[in-house]
C-alpha cells in the first residue's frame with residue numbers, strides 16, 4: 001500500500017517554503033549589506049592624515065593631484081610649503097633645499113608645514129627640515145612613452161635637446177644627436193624625467209643592481225605611488241590611506257592638452273622611447289605592479305569597483321553642476337583670464353569655464369576645482385603670507 005499522499009506532499013511543501021524563505025532572506029540580506037557597504041567603507045578609522053608630501057613629477061597628471069591637495073589645505077586651514085618670494089617652484093631643476101620655501105629662508109627655529117606639493121627635485125634630508133616626522137609621502141608616475149611625448153610638446157621651446165630636434169620621431173631616432181650632457185640640468189626633461197624628479201641620475205646606465213637599489217629607496221620613502229593611467233583607482237587608494245572624504249579626492253583633469261596637440265607615436269617610436277628612458281620604464285613597471293598588489297591587499301576588487309564608480313559618479317555630478325557645457329575648453333575659449341592655464345611650448349593646455357548661474361557657495365567650491373596651479377598657488381601665498389608682496393603671474397598681465 002502507498003502511504004497517504006497528503007503527508008509527503010505537506011512535508012515537501014514545507015521544505016520548499018523553507019528553501020524559498022532562506023533564499024529570499026539571503027538575497028535580501030545580501031542586498032541590504034551591499035546597500036550599507038559604501039557607508040561602512042566611507043567610515044574613517046581615525047582622524048584624517050593632514051601632513052602630506054606629494055612629489056610632483058612632471059607631465060604625469062600631477063597638477064590634478066596638486067589641486068586636490070591645495071583644496072584640502074585651504075578648506076582645512078592647513079599650511080603649505082610654498083616657493084619663496086616671486087618663485088613658482090621649489091628650486092627645480094636643482095635639488096630641493098629647505099631655504100627655497102617661504103618662511104624658511106633665514107636661519108632660526110625650523111618651521112614645519114602640513115602640505116608640500118609644488119614641483120621640486122626630491123632631496124630627502126632637506127624635505128625633512130620642512131615636513132613633520134609623521135608626514136605621508138606619495139608621488140605619481142605615468143607611462144614614460146606618453147610622459148615623454150607630453151614633455152616634448154610642453155618643453156619644446158625650453159629644453160635644448162627638444163629645441164634642436166624637429167619632431168619627437170626625429171629625436172627618438174637619434175637622441176644622442178640632440179641630447180648632450182653639456183646642457184646640464186636644462187635637458188633633464190628629455191630623458192628619464194621622472195627618475196630625475198626623484199633625485200636620481202637620469203643618465204645612469206640601467207644596471208640591474210643600481211635600478212633595484214633605487215627602486216628600494218623609493219619603496220622605503222614613499223607610502224604610495226599613484227599611476228596616471230589608473231588615476232581613479234589610485235585616488236581611491238589614496239583616500240583610503242589618508243582617511244579623507246570622497247569629495248576631497250574628486251577632481252577635474254587639469255593641464256591636459258587639447259587632443260589636436262597630442263602626437264601619435266608609431267610602435268617603433270614607442271619602443272625607442274622605452275629604451276631611451278629605460279630607467280623611467282623600470283620605475284613605471286615596478287610601481288604599476290605594486291599599485292595593483294596594494295589595491296588588492298587594502299581594498300579588494302569589489303570595494304575598489306564600487307568606490308571607483310562612486311568617484312566617477314560624483315565627478316560627473318560636479319562637472320554638470322560647475323562647468324559650462326560640463327567639459328574642458330581650449331585655452332583660447334576660457335573667458336575668465338584668471339582661470340586660464342599657463343600655455344607652454346606647442347601644447348594647447350585646456351581649462352574650464354564655470355557656469356554663470358551658480359550661487360556663491362557653489363561657485364566657491366567649483367572655483368577651487370578649476371583654478372589652475374599658478375593662480376591657486378598665488379592665492380594660497382597671499383592668504384598665508386599677507387604681509388609679503390603677492391606673487392605676480394606675468395601671463396595674466398599680458
Ligand SMILES: Nc1ncnc2c1ncn2[C@@H]1O[C@H](COP(=O)(O)OS(=O)(=O)O)[C@@H](OP(=O)(O)O)[C@H]1O
Pocket residue numbers: 057058059060061062063064142146149150151228229231232252253254255256257258262347
Ligand atoms: N587621469 C588623468 N587625469 C589628468 N591628467 C592626466 C591623466 N592621465 C594623464 N594625464 C596627463 O598628464 C599631463 C599633465 O601632467 P602634469 O599636470 O603633471 O603637468 S605639469 O608637469 O604640471 O606641467 C597631461 O598630459 P598631456 O595631455 O599628454 O600633455 C594630462 O593629459
